[in-house]
Amino acid sequence: MESEEDLATVEVPPGRVLSARELLAARSRSQKLPQRSHGPKDFLPDGSAAQAERLRLCRVELGQLLAEERVERLGSLVAAEWRPEEGLVELKSPAGKFWQTMGFSEQGRQRLHPEEALYLLECGSIQLFYEDLPLSVQEAYQLLLSEDTVTFLQYQVFSHLKRLGYVVRRFQPSANPSPYERQLNLDSSAQSLEDQSGKRKRSSSSSWPTNKKPKALENPLPGADGTPESLTTSIPPPSDQNSRCPEEKPQESSPVKGPKDPFQPLGPLEPYPGLAREVVGCSQESGKVENGLKGAPKPRWDFEQISFPNVAPDSRHTLLPAPAPELLPAGVAGRETDAGSWCQKLNQRKEKLSRRERERQAEAQHFREDVNADPEVRRCSGWREYKQLLHRRHLRQTRSRPPHLWDQPVTPLLSPGQADSPAAVLQRISVLQTTHLADGAARLLEMLGGVEISFDVYQADAVASFRKNNPGKPYARMCISGFDEPVPDLCTLKRLSYQSGDVPLIFALVDHGDISFYSFRDFTLPRDLGH
Amino acid sequence: MLVVEVANGCSLVWGAEAVQALRERLGVGGRTVGALPRGPRQNSRLGLPLLLMPEEARLLAEIGAVTLVSAPRPDPRELSLAVASYKHHQEQGFQEQSALAAEARETRRQELLGKIAEGQAAKKQKLQQDSVTSESQEASGNQAAGENGASASQASGEQEEAGSSSPQPGPSDGVALLPRSAMLVQLATARPRPIKARPLDWRVQSKDWPHAGRPVHELRYSIYRDLWERGFFLSAAGKFGGDFLVYPGDPLRFHAHYIAQCWDPGDPIPLQDLVSAGRLGTSVRKTMLLCSPQSDGKVVYTSLQWASLQ
Numbered sequence: 001m002e003s004e005e006d007l008a009t010v011e012v013p014p015g016r017v018l019s020a021r022e023l024l025a026a027r028s029r030s031q032k033l034p035q036r037s038h039g040p041k042d043f044l045p046d047g048s049a050a051q052a053e054r055l056r057l058c059r060v061e062l063g064q065l066l067a068e069e070r071v072e073r074l075g076s077l078v079a080a081e082w083r084p085e086e087g088l089v090e091l092k093s094p095a096g097k098f099w100q101t102m103g104f105s106e107q108g109r110q111r112l113h114p115e116e117a118l119y120l121l122e123c124g125s126i127q128l129f130y131e132d133l134p135l136s137v138q139e140a141y142q143l144l145l146s147e148d149t150v151t152f153l154q155y156q157v158f159s160h161l162k163r164l165g166y167v168v169r170r171f172q173p174s175a176n177p178s179p180y181e182r183q184l185n186l187d188s189s190a191q192s193l194e195d196q197s198g199k200r201k202r203s204s205s206s207s208w209p210t211n212k213k214p215k216a217l218e219n220p221l222p223g224a225d226g227t228p229e230s231l232t233t234s235i236p237p238p239s240d241q242n243s244r245c246p247e248e249k250p251q252e253s254s255p256v257k258g259p260k261d262p263f264q265p266l267g268p269l270e271p272y273p274g275l276a277r278e279v280v281g282c283s284q285e286s287g288k289v290e291n292g293l294k295g296a297p298k299p300r301w302d303f304e305q306i307s308f309p310n311v312a313p314d315s316r317h318t319l320l321p322a323p324a325p326e327l328l329p330a331g332v333a334g335r336e337t338d339a340g341s342w343c344q345k346l347n348q349r350k351e352k353l354s355r356r357e358r359e360r361q362a363e364a365q366h367f368r369e370d371v372n373a374d375p376e377v378r379r380c381s382g383w384r385e386y387k388q389l390l391h392r393r394h395l396r397q398t399r400s401r402p403p404h405l406w407d408q409p410v411t412p413l414l415s416p417g418q419a420d421s422p423a424a425v426l427q428r429i430s431v432l433q434t435t436h437l438a439d440g441a442a443r444l445l446e447m448l449g450g451v452e453i454s455f456d457v458y459q460a461d462a463v464a465s466f467r468k469n470n471p472g473k474p475y476a477r478m479c480i481s482g483f484d485e486p487v488p489d490l491c492t493l494k495r496l497s498y499q500s501g502d503v504p505l506i507f508a509l510v511d512h513g514d515i516s517f518y519s520f521r522d523f524t525l526p527r528d529l530g531h
Numbered sequence: 532m533l534v535v536e537v538a539n540g541c542s543l544v545w546g547a548e549a550v551q552a553l554r555e556r557l558g559v560g561g562r563t564v565g566a567l568p569r570g571p572r573q574n575s576r577l578g579l580p581l582l583l584m585p586e587e588a589r590l591l592a593e594i595g596a597v598t599l600v601s602a603p604r605p606d607p608r609e610l611s612l613a614v615a616s617y618k619h620h621q622e623q624g625f626q627e628q629s630a631l632a633a634e635a636r637e638t639r640r641q642e643l644l645g646k647i648a649e650g651q652a653a654k655k656q657k658l659q660q661d662s663v664t665s666e667s668q669e670a671s672g673n674q675a676a677g678e679n680g681a682s683a684s685q686a687s688g689e690q691e692e693a694g695s696s697s698p699q700p701g702p703s704d705g706v707a708l709l710p711r712s713a714m715l716v717q718l719a720t721a722r723p724r725p726i727k728a729r730p731l732d733w734r735v736q737s738k739d740w741p742h743a744g745r746p747v748h749e750l751r752y753s754i755y756r757d758l759w760e761r762g763f764f765l766s767a768a769g770k771f772g773g774d775f776l777v778y779p780g781d782p783l784r785f786h787a788h789y790i791a792q793c794w795d796p797g798d799p800i801p802l803q804d805l806v807s808a809g810r811l812g813t814s815v816r817k818t819m820l821l822c823s824p825q826s827d828g829k830v831v832y833t834s835l836q837w838a839s840l841q
Contacts, residue, residue, distance in 0.1 A: 008729060014721070014724050015721025016720075018717045019624075020631055033569060045785065055781055059781070062551075066563070071715050074713070076712075121718065122566035123566060136719035137565065137720050152539065162572075163573060513582045
């Protein structure tokens with residue numbers, strides 16, 4: 001059997017090995033790429049000597065370029081070893097400049113992903129060893145590129161992007177914030193915390209504005225006319241809470257100024273016993289309010305008397321005094337606490353929205369009316385009142401509806417009050433709503449198989465400031481696919497867009513070494529609202 | 532005969548001579564996909580390896596120009612031997628390099644000998660003048676020695692610069708040893724040792740050759756072979772929505788004239804595809820070729836043209 005195998009084998013001739021003299025000669029060879037200066041391409045071969053000569057020159061030049069071997073000084077090479085069992089390359093000598101954008105440390109060792117090691121080998125930056133032998137580029141291609149590590153296709157795209165100057169890292173799904181985190185703007189808060197450790201001064205000054213904001217807060221609700229009179233009466237001692245139930249103050253319908261001195265600890269838990277009593281008292285008079293349909297029921301809770309703990313990021317009211325002992329269950333001791341440390345952990349930055357998100361939000365706001373904007377609704381003090389209000393409105397509406405329209409089996413789609421513009425009508429009666437690529441894709445995440453995101457790509461001009469442990473938001477994410485593979489279906493597309501978040505997703509299509517980049521974009525058809 | 536290694540369906544050529552032979556003798560271009568040693572950080576000119584389309588590899592195998600082999604694994608029995616031989620060669624290489632560097636330094640010194648002598652003479656003269664003018668003897672003596680050293684190290688050339696930590700400052704040492712870090716090493720492109728590999732049969736589907744028997748491959752191959760036999764150069768045309776770009780000569784000097792699309796004669800062509808193919812062809816100033824192999828082995832070529840009727 002073995003002899004038969006031996007018979008069947010073919011000897012692969014070795015590559016060129018340079019002699020010492022050739023190595024030295026390689027030092028002085030030109031480092032410049034020849035310009036393609038053989039004139040514009042011809043249309044047809046005409047058999048002329050001039051054409052043949054130009055072609056010969058091109059071919060000679062190409063042959064010389066391809067035949068050149070990489071020659072480096074031993075001192076400028078970083079030694080590295082291929083570890084097939086881990087699918088990684090470990091550095092054996094201190095890393096070079098490439099360490100700023102490539103590689104990672106694990107258990108105190110400097111490591112490279114196979115694609116990075118192969119690229120660096122091709123650049124003449126590392127010498128790669130396996131089983132005590134230096135690997136040629138050919139052997140490295142064979143050993144490092146496999147289905148388990150990185151495929152040939154992926155490496156082609158990786159090296160293409162690297163040669164263009166981009167910083168390319170493996171895609172980290174965990175580094176991508178979940179929609180919830182994005183909503184809370186947690187990623188940027190994590191960044192600001194990290195920044196704090198480095199540049200404490202700047203971030204602390206920005207997160208603790210001292211005197212300006214509390215002043216602005218003095219008038220917390222716009223439109224509240226704080227008369228001097230109400231100012232003096234608005235901060236009563238908690239003891240006379242009962243006497244200040246709303247029915248006794250019929251004039252007071254708008255909230256008045258907040259506490260005068262925002263720096264004074266407010267004693268937030270103090271009024272709570274009073275509040276409890278107030279709720280009880282108010283529920284007794286609820287009947288009265290229900291009767292007064294037109295009598296503009298006033299909010300039952302006098303907010304100016306209830307002081308809430310101010311833990312807003314722009315205020316220093318973070319000292320929470322000990323709670324009243326009667327509120328605590330038996331055996332639990334309350335104590336004073338300072339929430340300052342928590343405030344620091346809260347994200348205090350304004351949420352940054354991309355233009356698309358802002359547009360979407362504005363659009364949503366345009367069509368969605370805030371229920372709280374309705375003064376009648378704001379006067380309701382509880383769910384029950386609100387429901388009653390709705391019921392009353394419904395009755396009123398049905399009463400005013402013309403019976404020839406509304407008493408038929410088929411009724412209009414909208415009642416006149418529901419929409420006041422063509423846009424609102426369109427929005428109300430539309431059956432199909434436009435969705436976006438990433439909408440509702442969270443449930444698709446469990447689906448496996450198909451195309452996956454391979455790389456995070458960072459822009460070339462950010463190389464100088466790039467930090468591996470805090471790379472920031474990628475410029476794009478890269479999916480890699482061969483030309484003979486099917487186009488990803490909508491399901492895959494949605495899942496990948498969702499995974500990518502607000503980072504553009506780009507598909508790299510490799511056709512026998514030719515790489516083209518494509519991306520799928522959301523397109524919202526414009527809606528004619530003018531007519 | 533050339534040997535081309537195939538792994539996971541990719542046929543790669545690792546020798547510059549082989550690339551040249553394929554291109555110039557056989558009219559098969561392939562595409563370079565590696566970094567060029569001279570300029571590894573640019574994309575306009577790439578280097579080895581050369582990637583062959585499956586059709587190209589199969590054609591070369593069919594006409595007997597190359598042998599396709601599965602990428603070989605080194606024999607573990609020969610590993611220790613290879614390591615020993617590598618170490619031996621490396622040491623030998625370093626010694627040779629040191630000797631060559633010393634030699635180069637010596638020749639350069641010889642070349643500059645005249646200049647050195649001239650300089651020394653001038654210095655001597657100056658020194659004498661200085662002594663005549665009763666300057667401090669000691670200081671100028673030191674100066675002369677310093678300059679002497681400087682000119683010597685200048686004479687020793689670049690090698691000296693490369694190994695800045697070289698312990699030998701003067702030219703008078705017999706064998707100048709280069710520091711190890713200044714030794715040059717080759718990062719070989721192709722495997723530096725010969726190796727035995729098993730030939731790959733392109734007629735049989737396998738992990739390394741998944742193309743065999745695939746209808747798309749068979750269709751493309753029949754078209755590729757026919758066009759190649761007519762003397763055209765072909766390359767992949769995915770960017771143009773076709774199968775092959777067809778060049779009248781070497782793509783180094785000529786633009787492609789046609790975009791070939793392969794269609795099985797029995798397959799209906801959707802009208803939309805036809806129109807978009809024609810549109811694309813005219814917009815890149817190439818002729819769209821619809822290529823279909825017939826049962827008798829001949830290939831029918833149809834081009835698409837907009838009739839100029841208004």
